[in-house]
Amino acid sequence: MHETTREIIPGIKRAQAREIELLAPARNADFGMAAIEHGADAVYIGGPSFGARADAGNALPDIERLARHAHRFNARVLIALNTILRDDELETARRLVWQCWEAGADALIVQDMGLLELDLPPIQLHASTQCDIRTPEKARFLESVGFSRLVLARELSLAQIHAIATQTTAELEFFIHGALCVSYSGQCYLSYAHTGRSANRGDCSQACRLPYTLTDTSGTTLRSGKHLLSLKDNDQRANLRPLIEAGIRSFKIEGRLKDLAYVKNITACYRQQLDAIIDAGEGWRRASSGRCAFFFTPQPEKTFNRGATDYFVNKRHADIGAFDSPKFTGEPIGHITRLGQAYFEVQSSVSLHNGDGLSFPTPDGELGELTGLRINLAEPIEGAPGHYRLTPGGRLPASLRVGAPVHRNLDYEFERLLEKKSAERRLSLNLSFAETPEGFALRLTDERGICAEARLTHAKETAQHPERATTAVREALGRLGNTIYTAAAIDIDWETHTKPRFIPAAALNTLRRQGIEALDTARQAAYTRPPHHAARTPPLPYPADTLSYLGNVYNAKARAFYEKHGVRLIEPAYECRQEKGEVSLMVTKHCVRYSLQLCPRQVKGLRPDPLILLNGKERLILCFDCGPCEMHVIGRLRKNRALRLSPQTAAVK
Known part of the structure; x- marks a missing residue:
């Protein structure tokens, strides 16, 4: 016992x-x-x-x-x-x-x-x-x-x-x-102006991902059908x-x-x-x-991306835009070498699998309207390394052309890996086992120094096989596979005047389980939530004494907050619908002129004159503030556009 x-x-x-x-x-x-x-x-x-x-x-x-x-x-x-x-x-x-x-x-x-x-x-x-x-x-x-x-x-x-x-x-x-987001966060009102869906209310329509035609003020087309606000x-x-x-x-x-x-x-x-x-x-x-x-x-x-940029962390780059397509084009893998009745062949730099998803450019070579399909059957062509015959689930798209580049935007084998258990997270423990006057004790210490101990009252019986006994104790205590822990070290300390003891496996398992339970309790008790920092007395004044609609003041409490901190003139948020004329619907660090090599700093003699973005009936003016190197997207609130409530907002009203 x-x-x-x-x-x-x-x-x-x-x-x-x-x-x-x-x-x-x-x-x-x-x-x-x-x-x-x-x-x-x-x-x-x-x-x-x-x-x-x-x-x-x-x-x-x-x-x-x-x-x-x-x-x-x-x-x-x-x-x-x-x-x-x-x-x-x-x-x-x-x-x-x-x-x-x-x-x-x-x-x-x-x-x-x-x-x-x-x-x-x-x-x-x-x-x-x-x-x-x-x-x-x-x-x-x-x-x-x-x-x-x-x-x-x-x-x-x-x-x-x-x-x-x-x-x-x-x-x-x-x-x-x-x-x-192409706009400074919190400074985008394009979605609300055009659709009544407020980005500041969590309901952005992503107008920045739409295709636009860019013209100068005289009507000359500079770019057509490009996603010029998509990054x-x-x-x-x-x-x-x-x-x-x-x-x-x-x-x-x-x-x-x-x-x-x-x-x-x-x-x-x-x-x-x-x-x-x-x-x-x-x-x-x-x-x-x-x-x-x-694993x-x-x-x-x-996984889904529109290409990569480090934005402005190091310096301004011209190639930060995803102008051709806001979709996931995927990784370039090769090109089409042959078209059959119900299949096509590609030369690929990567291994292709059944279930892969591929994307292709439009016939004119641009990626604005991607063609995509899933592969039912991917067959390596014998004697032609890197060549595959691919059979999709349906008819071949009419836009496929020999020589067209091929991208893979769904790696089926990779996705299958992530559908399974793909990682394991464990905390390291130091376990210390020692004799006590009444039996034995197990002390557990995690990687942050939190400790717990379990004690076993048990008769002490000298082991007939000392080395085997020590190994048995170590193995029993180290069986942590069904917990979030792993043993970094297991120290076994028999009394100096005795030989290793024989301890039944069931007793060691109980000691280990009780020790883990004690450690779980200790770690739970030791967890502290990060502290709330009280406001400074007196707090600093707000850096400006006026706030335009860009301050997003949408309720009386927010107004009272800013008044208390020294703001004298406070305009209501754009969603209050009091800005009737043309205003900045976006303030962006992205500059269309710079990205298209039309910046006066890039081309001597150019002027930062306004440009026009057109999408259907929508017309936006691009104005360029070269001091802070920013672009303003100017437009007006469309009539009969009311703020649309999100389902969650409506549910709690």
């Missing part, structure tokens, strides 16, 4: 110094848990409503389930509540924040300053990228009113990021991968170390509407990239616990 007892030893608080966080998107709780399994230190997810993605709401029980899983790895759950709110929605939003807090959420991502005027729980506040944070003055102000983290504008350079970092002690977050996707893999040196501490992946394969693939890729920097021994550490083992090789080019 034997008896075990458990002892919980207080853990340590989560350290803050020199931590690097990988922040991944979560469409839902299951996606969030997968992101954590693939190395995310934190995930951001929408709550039941007001999450800036009309189709990405999540129920409170799912938030709670995700938080429980995340906290096991010291990972965090950030709630995106970053839409602008009407007056009649503020109380619903306030209750929702409390409910998310009670469900275990760690922080709240906010755009609407009216929320700061409400009775909120002590949840940490993060200023959304929709707050348009581009200057040290704006950053200092937001820190002074209670924001612990600032999500910087995507358009910033390393020098601008560093300038902000030197002027604030708030954590700085930056988008490192995924789709790019390539953000890809900062080459800039992670410089971004760290500039002051970024949270590295954010875009994609709350992306599929699970994207979340797994991109999260795993950046986990490996950041781990390489951390493991170089420069004093950085992961913001959460555990190491990941991946696939991350390849970002295989």
Whole structure:
């Protein structure tokens, strides 16, 4: 007979110094848990409503389930509540924040300053990228009113990021991968002006991805049918170390509407990239616990993207646009060599498989209207390495031509890998086994120093085979396969005056199980949510004393907030429909003139005269402000366009 007892030893608080966080998107709780399994230190997810993605709401029980899983790895759950709110929605939003807090959420991502005027729980506040944070003055102000983290504008350079970092002690977050909004976030009203769907309310119609004809003011066509406001996707893999040196501490992946394969693939890729920097021994550490083992090789080019750009992090580039197509063209693999009745042949630089998806350009050689198909049967051609006969599921598209380039935008074998269990995350433990006067004890210490102990009351019997006995103890204690732990070291300490003891396997299994339960309890008790930072007294004044419609003031509480901080003249948000004439519907760092080699800085003698974008009946004027090197997309509010409520917003009214 034997008896075990458990002892919980207080853990340590989560350290803050020199931590690097990988922040991944979560469409839902299951996606969030997968992101954590693939190395995310934190995930951001929408709550039941007001999450800036009309189709990405999540129920409170799912938030709670995700938080429980995340906290096991010291990972965090950030709630995106970053839409602008009407007056009649503020109380619903306030209750929702409390409910998310009670469900275990760690922080709240906010755009609407009216929320700061409400009775909120002590949840940490993060200023959304929709707050348009581009200057040290704006950053200092937001820190002074209670924001612990600032999500910087995507358009910033390393020098601008560093300038902000030197002027604030708030954590700085930056988008490192995924789709790019062409407008400064929070400064886009094109969707609302044309469709009544507000981007600041989470319901963007993505007018920036449409094809446009570009003319000068005299009507001369400069480009036709191009997606001139559509950008390539953000890809900062080459800039992670410089971004760290500039002051970024949270590295954010875009994609709350992306599929699970994207979340797994991109999260795993950046986990490996950041781990390489951390493991170089420069004093950085992961913001959460555990190491990941991946059962696939991350390849970002295989999941949805529009091409890659590092945007303005280093300098302005002319080739940041996805002008030919806003779709996923895929990786170039070869060209068509022959067309048959129901098949075609290609010469490919990669192995092709049944189920692959291919895309082809239009007959004129452009990619604006892609032709795509799935391959039912991919047959290597004997005696011709790299050549395949491909049979699609239906008729061959009429647009296929011999010599046309071929892209693969669906690698079926890669997708199948990601449909399975594709990663495993475990925490390292040191286990120490020793004799006690009453029997034996097992002490477990995790990688952050949190400890627990289990004791076994058992008669002491000298083992007949000492070496075998020690091996049996080590093997029994190391069987952690059905837990989130792995044994980094197992130390066995027999009393110096005795030989190894014989202990039945069942007793050792019980001791190990009780020790793991005690450690789970200790780690749960040791987890602390990040602290809420109170507003400075007195807070800094807002950097300007006037706010135009670009300030997105949509409710009385937001107006009161800015008045309290020294703003004298406050115009209502664009969604209040008081801007009747032509105004800036977008403010962008992207410049069509520069991208098309029509910039006065590129071609001597050119002038930055306005240009016109046409799409059907829609007409937009492009004006160029060469001082800050910005472009304004000018248009007017169309008649009879009312703000469309998202399903989540309508449900909580």
